[in-house]
Amino acid sequence: MRKKIIAANWKMYGTLDSVKKLTARVAEIRASCEIIIFPPFLFIPLVQQLLKNTPVHYGGQNLSVAVSGPYTGEISSEMLKEYGCSYVLVGHSERRRLFYETNTVIGEKFIRAQAAGLIPILCVGETLEERNQTKTMEIVLNQFNVILERVGVQAFETAVLAYEPVWAIGTGLTATPLEVQEVHLKLRKHIHSIDAKIAESIPILYGGSIKPENAGDLLSSSEVDGGLVGGASLNSDEFRQICLSC
Numbered sequence: 001m002r003k004k005i006i007a008a009n010w011k012m013y014g015t016l017d018s019v020k021k022l023t024a025r026v027a028e029i030r031a032s033c034e035i036i037i038f039p040p041f042l043f044i045p046l047v048q049q050l051l052k053n054t055p056v057h058y059g060g061q062n063l064s065v066a067v068s069g070p071y072t073g074e075i076s077s078e079m080l081k082e083y084g085c086s087y088v089l090v091g092h093s094e095r096r097r098l099f100y101e102t103n104t105v106i107g108e109k110f111i112r113a114q115a116a117g118l119i120p121i122l123c124v125g126e127t128l129e130e131r132n133q134t135k136t137m138e139i140v141l142n143q144f145n146v147i148l149e150r151v152g153v154q155a156f157e158t159a160v161l162a163y164e165p166v167w168a169i170g171t172g173l174t175a176t177p178l179e180v181q182e183v184h185l186k187l188r189k190h191i192h193s194i195d196a197k198i199a200e201s202i203p204i205l206y207g208g209s210i211k212p213e214n215a216g217d218l219l220s221s222s223e224v225d226g227g228l229v230g231g232a233s234l235n236s237d238e239f240r241q242i243c244l245s246c
């Protein structure tokens, strides 16, 4: 059975003080799922200190396609690794939409992450317009396939997928448990047609306005291996409840 994962994407929120408090509270959560937090880069050394000797993992929200060099403002995979990160988000819709990251760039980042020993969490998901045009699976499978063609199926042995419908991120709108299950099932079936073993082992998370009130319904399906939580992960009580509901 795949272990459930609850990941907290703190995006560009927090102060030294709030991050200290929030990290300490997360470290106290006793849940059966694996917990991962994604703080803003600057707070990673602090989070590393506070999570020492705890089972909580952490990672970067982004990484550079380059190993090192004259790339002003970038953070490399090796730097993340040096500060104890285990995971990194790749292809989050905010990176795709607001920072013009293409599938080519996302593929390079995926490769760079794994080369440094980081586990990429590859995010895929359709916009509302695409869903209304019944293009959800076409978009999701295409976003997955372009990376697959670049990295090969074996690379997914040490990767995580996150289905994040763009229209549900930060909007308060959530996909219904049935809608989520349907996409997860089809995605896993697609992977199964390429490699049955990897299809069975790869965790597929859901992300998009997960809250304590809907977490139980969304995460209880055996097709949903956990959640990627944005807004609600900034509130330690809400995040704790979400962790306890899977």
Ligand code: PGA
Pocket (backbone or CB within 6 Å): 009, 164, 168, 169, 170, 171, 172, 207, 208, 209, 210, 228, 229, 230, 231, 232
């Ligand atoms: P949200 O964000 O929970 O605030 O919708 C999810 C995400 O961006 O991963």
